[in-house]
Amino acid sequence: MKSNVGKILSTAAIAATISTGAAAATLDDVKAKGFIQCGVSTGVPGFSNADNKGTWSGIDVDACRAVSAAIFGDADKVKYTPLSAKERFTALQSGEIDILSRNTTWTYTRDTSLGLDFTTTNFYDGQGFMVRKDLGVESAMDLDGATVCTEQGTTTELNMADFFRKHSMDYVPVVVQKADEALSAYASGRCDVYTTDKSGLAAHRSKLSDPNQHMILPETISKEPLGPVVRHGDNQWKDIATWALFVQINAEEMGITSKNVAKIKKESTDPGIRRLLGAEGNMGESLGLSSDWAYNIIAEVGNYGEVFERNVGPNTPVGLPRGVNNLWTEGGVLYAPPVR
């Protein structure tokens, strides 16, 4: 009920405050209030998850922290709003949050008809299926007649329908409002299969009481480029959010990490690196930021590789391989435009 009330309120807020929200520059608002309001998930380990002290961490959280570091020189000037999948767009449209960083898939409809803009992709994902090992299923093609649990208000719901229709298989959909309850329903045996993005499956599997009893099927049934979203029409704000990520990818490519960035800034003679770190020229000006904005991102949050390893890498409970989320020079698809 709370979320429904919240939705009605935020819709009322769209109606009431839209006149102020549309034209104003988000950067000025953010600078004036001194922090970024960042929309995150209600808890996906490795992407956005709060620990028992209420500290948020994850790839999506680091996207907001990078923007904060770029603007304030401090990655911690971020306040988080946990949102369910179905609340997220309304929260952004109504101005309740400044940036939505909640493993959100970039699709045509969302980009063109919701009044939102996708910045860039911070994680390339695809939808998969998780099943109990004792079910004896080896492939998603064996799922004819299965009962499938998923979270409401996601691309997952549509992909699942498309997949089963395409292969003319029967299924029973159980669509639950929140991810946690969808997972509980799966864990209790209501469903044979739990489906969401594969990264999410890995994250959710780590939450189950007996992760080893469950397996993720090999098929990937969709493309899910996940990334931060901002309101349509504020180009400066979109540029900041986009380039905050590009800087992290470029930094990894140049071998700059949070540990060596200070030393490199002092000693490097490479004009490209000197421009990026603000030792030369004033690259921040055109974004309305200080010249050391990129330096701050790398020093405070780290490069993309560090963010990945820290949150979802093989040494974390989520334990995802780099896969396609690697630099183009390493066989992945991460290819950021140059900073010049």
Next chain:
Amino acid sequence: MSENIKSNTSFLNDAGNRALLFQAVLLVVVLAVGYYLFHNLQANLQTQGISTGFAFLNEPAGFPILIHLIEYTEAGTYGRAFLVALINTILISLMGIVLATIIGVIMGLARLSQNWLVARLATVYIETLRNLPLLLQMFFWYFAVLAALPHPRDSIVFGDFFLNKRGIYSPNPIFEDGFGVVIFGFLATIVASIGLVIWAKKRQTRTGLWFPAYWSSLGIIVIGTIAFYFLAGSPITFDLPEASRFNVKGGMVLVPEFVAVLVALSTYTGAFIAEIVRAGILSVSWGQTEAARSLGMRDSITQRLIVLPQALRVIIPPLTSQYLNLAKNSSLGAAIAYPELVAVVMGTTLNQTGQAIETIGLCMLVYGTLSLSISFFMNWYNKKMSLIER
């Protein structure tokens, strides 16, 4: 004379004129504010690039719905999905109202019982359920029901019935040619029994002789319909459920989501109704019962003809608001995957189309209409039951 008075009073000093003027000014202000808000909304949605209008209702929805009483596939439109969800909401509301009333009446009477144990049990039931949040109770029923039942492979089987975590599977009746005869027979026996009741009433007023019209009617309807069924050559066959690889396949299934929402709604509202029923019965003075007894009426007739009609006058108005609560509370079913209006329209549809104002507007319209219909019906019933002064 009156003309004289009118001419002496200024236009604004006339109470009637002044009231009209204020009403007119208020109307203009309300309309202007409404127009301003609507215009503002339209303009700003356009500048933000958010789609508007109801054209999306004709576009393919692409998502599945667990429970659909009418034909629905993923290829159906958002409009069709809306209709499916609307029917699900009405279904759970009506069944909830019926069940809650039955539970409420039984528990209300039980709390008044002379039997110490029965009265205490009813008190515990009422006080527990009234004082726990409904959402919590829904989660409890959903996950309790799921935890208690076996996996599909270890289904509990009674003949052609299967019970497991995926629901209760029963044979699904398929109506064949000739079933129209059975429906006709059913309607015909109903008409006949209405005639019987009218005749019995008339005879009783005329002669004072009593005839068990209600029980006889029940007999006529049940036996008559069964007779027509066999006369038409048993035009129903059954689609039997059978175990398959994952789930039980075929047959008719009652899913746990539906059961959990129905149980939660009806036991919760039933606890409130129990208190209303108790209050209604206590409001009828004991003297009425004594008077009836002194006229030689049996206890059952005293209850039915003396106490209940008077209690109903106290019961109906608060009962109406409980019914309205139940219909609105059915929206909580969204939390446990029951595909009602809030889940399908304000959840999935809103999220896929992004048209928050239209979808929420639609939902508000539906809940408004549903509540007003219940209210309208209950007001009619209240009027019918109220004291007619002659």
